[in-house]
Amino acid sequence: MSNLKKLSRASVVRLELYLEVLEQMQKEGRTHVTSAEIGEYAGLAPVKIRQDLFGLGTDGKPRVGYDVSDLAQLIRNAFDMDRAKSACLVGFGNLGRALAGSNIWSKAGFRLAAVFDRDPNVIGLEALEDVQVKSINEIFGVIKSEEIETGIITVPASAAQDTANHLVNAGVRSIWNFAPIKISAPENIVVENQSLAWGLITLSYRMKLAM
Amino acid sequence: MSNLKKLSRASVVRLELYLEVLEQMQKEGRTHVTSAEIGEYAGLAPVKIRQDLFGLGTDGKPRVGYDVSDLAQLIRNAFDMDRAKSACLVGFGNLGRALAGSNIWSKAGFRLAAVFDRDPNVIGLEALEDVQVKSINEIFGVIKSEEIETGIITVPASAAQDTANHLVNAGVRSIWNFAPIKISAPENIVVENQSLAWGLITLSYRMKLAM
């Protein structure tokens, strides 16, 4: 691969934000952008943007700035966003439906290849064009046949660890968990826990600070 | 207030995780816990837990550890979770429904006092017991009368900034934004952007690293 240094988590979050700005600018037909402009949008000092981008091997020109599409591509490559990846969603409740219907998949280079649930009333529903909700019992076979690498857990907390185990057994390499518990998995599985409560608690803390 | 140092964002996230462990242990009837035990669950070194908790003014006992409920309370206080706060949700699509029906509100000390949408087919639906979806036009009056401090944005990106402006005009102090754009607001408003795409992109990056 390339000689990119491992990015810090904070840096990853910032780069995601820059990418958003860049894609917005691409839509508007802009061809170049300076670190100061990105910084203004992102609420950060220009030098921070330059330092973040520096590690990616940027190629900005003094007095002109960065080529918008080159830079966007650099970030997309750093995040492996353009490699086609398949994912499945377990739990077709409201959160599952919200995720299934969103555009995050194509943005990040994922295809939502399957959706599972255990409620017979939900099984068979059309989750997506050409994707019907399947029984959780089919998870092993479908993950194999669709070569699914990533499982998204949107089931209640009580079923989350169980779901994670099924996903791991079936061979996924990564799990994105929305249940409000930390799930455990073997070392080699990438687990990203995203309890929605955390954002609200962080907000509460920041409001207290701002008082 | 107390003489707490400002916590770093990373520390806030970790403390939220510790709180989860502690609440789990409370349910199980445990009375004491050591930093090593929390660390094992959280996947962190004990000293990191101690250092995080140190700033909160902990009162652990050698050879015994921390009192579970005292420690949980300390964290809840640090995050102002026990102060009653009111929030409103704008956008009653799938994500809005998922949030409305979740238990995050009570966990973090919020009451979901109102839900708004602009779709006439959605207005009037029962979002929650005693909470019907109201027209977005009523937002100003309701925020005043219900003394709402926090607005949650779950509308499409195209309407997000507009929604934020309404919320700010009506007097909220903080905004939790799920639309995949960075919304801008006056300095004194606390804005937490939580685009769901970011988690998926982070996952993609970490999978690439793990290859």
Add this chain to the structure above:
DNA sequence: CCCTTCCGGTGAAATATTTCACAATTACTC
């Protein structure tokens, strides 16, 4: 009641991240 062991508190060292400073380079102006 003393000795041993375990575990939290906490300053200090090590490491990582952010910010600064400025040379180098490019475009623009006249």
Add this chain to the structure above:
DNA sequence: GAGTAATTGTGAAATATTTCACCGGAAGGG
């Protein structure tokens, strides 16, 4: 085509975070 202003790249300084090391206190055992 030379001078000027703008903007990147990047090492180095400043700051923040993490990890280490160890003191001292509490429980348990004899």
